[in-house]
Amino acid sequence: SWRFRGLTPTYDPVATTRNRTGQQVFQMPANTGSVTLQMLCGTGFVGTLKNVQAVQMDTILAQPFDLYIAMGQSQMACTTNALGIIPEIDYCFDPTLLYFPGSTYAGHGTVMGAVDALRAPLQANSETAGAVTPGMRSSGVSPAIAFAKAIRAATAGGRNVVIVQAAVSSTNLIGTGGAWNPVGSNPFAYNHAVSIIAGAMAAAPAGSKIKGVLWAQGESDLTTMAADMTVYPPAWAAMRMAFETTWTANGWTDAPVTWMIATTPPDAVSVNVPNFIAMQTKMDSTSGDALSQARCRVVNRAAGVEADGVHATAASNRAVGAAMAARFLAGA
Secondary structure, X not given: OEEEEEOOOOOOXXXXXXXXXXXXXXXXXXXXXXXXXEEEEOOOOOOOOOOOOOXXXXXXXXXXXXXXXXXXXXXXXXXXXXXXXXXXXXXXXXXXXXXXXXOOEXXXXXXXXXXXXXXXXXXXXXXXXXXXXXXXXXXXXXXXXXXXXHHHHOOOXXXXXXXXXXXXXXOOOOOOOOOOOOOOOOOHHHHHXXXXXXXXXXXXXXXXXXXXXXXXXXXXXXXXXXXXXXXXXXXXXXXXXXXXXXXXXXXXXXXXXXXXXXXXXXXXXXXXXXXXXXXXXXXXXXXXXXXXXXXXXEEOOOOOEOOOOOOEOHHHHHHHHHHHHHHHHHOO
């Protein structure tokens, strides 16, 4: 039998510092013949174990991955925003829902480059002094969770639905110093995403493909673009081309994929938000506007921000993630 040692405050039998509540995932060595799972709790343990799901993963992990790349800044990364995880809504119990973390964080047992069970919160990185924050812990509800669940329901068996969490909070796109500008002076967010995606594809089984991209970004560019919002679409297109050139060269996609954009909350406090939302809406491939982008689908949020006046609530992220999936599946 496998035995969890539940010695407070640490109860991780493999790594360290797994002393948090919530949905925990433990990766154990291959096992044959045992049918019993024991949890041993040391002196002073106080807690409740509500559900246990033991899954033999060999066959599942050998199935091809349908990968969806989550990129952008805090509205997607949710490192310190969109708080309020609801187990009945946000936890994931389907073992064919997986993800590649964007941050190595021992408290959640996540390691960049290693596939993990999809769970809330998805670990991502933030920006510190022009670089990604090492060992960042995320706490919020990313739109990618609801998106993945909806996509799973519409995906045939025999393939896994996999999120690659490559977003980095507090990052910009516009200008030579843009963190997402692939030809800029310090494209650390772009380079981080390139690395995370390459690691995911290296770890994925044969037949795995990138199927789509989720993008939520722009709040860090609002002041820069105040005078001219039209600089954003060509910068975004150049970034997308840089990513897709690599993906095509490596055979990571069957064809150029659809990019889903979630706009910022309309009641965010910046005076530039209405113009920014209008500009991103015009980027939709069906808009008929000169700013439209091929294979781009834009999903607008309903009003609803947290007290900081910038970030969407967890409820908003659930709604926009589901809406992104619906639009993606509809193909229009």
